[in-house]
Amino acid sequence: MSDFYFPRKIPYITTLLCASAIMLPGVSEAQEAETINIGLNVSWPGFSFLEVARQTGIADDYELNLTIYEDPLGGHAALAAGQIDIYLSTAEYTPFAIERGTDTVLVSHLNISYGVDKVMIADDMKAEELKGQKVGAPQAYIGEILMGMWLDREGLSPDDVEWVNLNADEAVGPVMSGDLAAAYMYEPWVTRVLDNLETAEIAATTAEPYYLDTGIFMDAMYMNKTFISKQRQAAMDMIRARFDALQYWHDNTEEVNQLFSDYLQWSVADIESVVGTNGKYLEDGLYMLDFDETARICGALDGEPPHGIEHGSIVKSVERTNEWWVKLGLMDEVHDAKKGVDCSLIADLVDDGYRQSMSAR
Template sequence: MLEVKKTTRWALAAMLAAATITGVSTTATAKEQINVGACVSWPGYSFFEIVRQQNLAPDYDIDISIFEDPLGGHAALATGQLDVYLCTGDYTPVAAARGLDVTNVAVQNLVYGVDKVVIGPGLEPEDLRGQRIAAPQAYIGQLVMGLWLDSVGISPDEVTWVNLNADEAVGPTMSGDLGAAYMYEPWVNQVVDNLDGARIIADTSAPELMETGIFMDVMYMNTNFIAEHREAAIDMLKARFEATAYWNEHTEEVNQAFADYLQWSKADIESIMGTNGKYLEGGLYMLDFNEVARICGVMDGAPPFGIENGAMESIVELTNEWWIKLDLMDEMLADPSDAFDCSLVADLAAQGYRQDFSAR
């Protein structure tokens, strides 16, 4: 697991105090530390490393941790160990239902086919009833698998769910222990290229899935951090978009930086991020600020892929409905707007911030 060494706020304060006692000058204003988490090693969650490398938030000391454990990262955010957390949007209604100090402040990108269902040799969708199906519980993979099974007439209770992430599902799929599995690159090719008859049976680039808007990566923040450090919260949001713009303009450079940071090959990065600075069919579609503001409903205009302007509430509702079907939640939220906070996006837009970029 990649993890950058953390320095807590109290430790920083202690060092400054010690410097004062020993006579070392501290007249320069100390940078505010922001603790950022990524739920897994993933290029789409690595833009704050570009913020650091390019000094896009010069007033802040940004500390980044990669958890390789989405729920563990959410727990750290809820307890205030993190200020900002980058992960999939599926946890949004769960956090609200549990009353956690967590809110979804902005969509970051749409999954444009990167999330896939791989089916085993000799199997058709109708053969999966009673089979073992792999997907990570309470994560985007379970939603992808659930919606796809539903589309082929199989209900969630007609299969045996196995809680595995994409990398963990490779071995059981290769051995024939699984009928189908949720996967993303680079794990998909490891199976399809080496297991005769295995194939991709579905992915999230399907128009009927894209227009739902539920398959996305988002930025979460601790609500106390927003309340007590609102200017910093807005600055972090802006810095993330500035890093995306830098990637758009310097795609090859940033893809290499992602590869170095995550210790992946550049080819694996490009299999997710593409090379045109905007999207890759079968990978990710990176949203610019204007598109995010439209999804939040704070800027006029149509979001991409048929998503409605102001779709955040319907996205939360649909995710909530599916978590009930998958037995992760018991009931619908009384008010889905409690699960997200588009006010930071609205404030940034009100300040005149705009960003509109396309594939080069």
């Protein structure tokens, strides 16, 4: 596999909070909100529900401090260092966290890539014609696995192509100019290319059972282990707040899609191209897991998860991901997947009686 170059990094700006509480006249301890530092790996509506919680008062007992990284690996580094407490990202990083022994853990799946992640080809060509050509995908990220699985399905190995480390938005120009033969993309960038390049085609999508049934292609919530151990109630409350915000979106979809638009500086149409308008899913977009579905994937609640995903399969999906990283040459061995997962927070919420089940309106 060719060497990758790392994507641009947006500096992480930390908010410094005074550790010692200075009590002013008329201000009581009960009025002071605990600050929770939260990272989003890229600008993405699926990662932005805690911003909904912040703006709507769902998490009023806490001060939510959100940072968008536009750098998935940089965000994971910040979480491992304790600069943030929670990180909203995709689930495929977990094997690397296990291998490196970082102070981070996967605590919950959030939604399923229901076709929103795709492999685009710039021109209709046979698979063997891709040999020696450049393909774009972000290193150690969901796009590299999707590209790798597609190449494998087409009978090609990772060494048959030249890899270029680009995220979806960065790959648009090179695909349009012909510098890339294929690239990983998601909306709204897929539509940008299809609308402007007549020869472009979609070669693979996560809506296909071949990819969907693996349980690999998910958005997820990670937490710092020290945060969990020292502030366990806050950790549970953040999961609850995230799913309460999901319920608020379900009940007020148009309002929240506008909130996403304002927060992410996307058009409402682009937001809807990812999350839809029915409060649950969009074909070729995201399928939002309600809490009960997530708890079933964790094995903490009876019943079957949707879309062919197995009950209690969160650990198995990490193992499958690890196997693909080995196949793609980014890891040397398969580790104990249980070390990267902590479903105890979800289980505690189930024991507390928290439930949530929602359907498309």
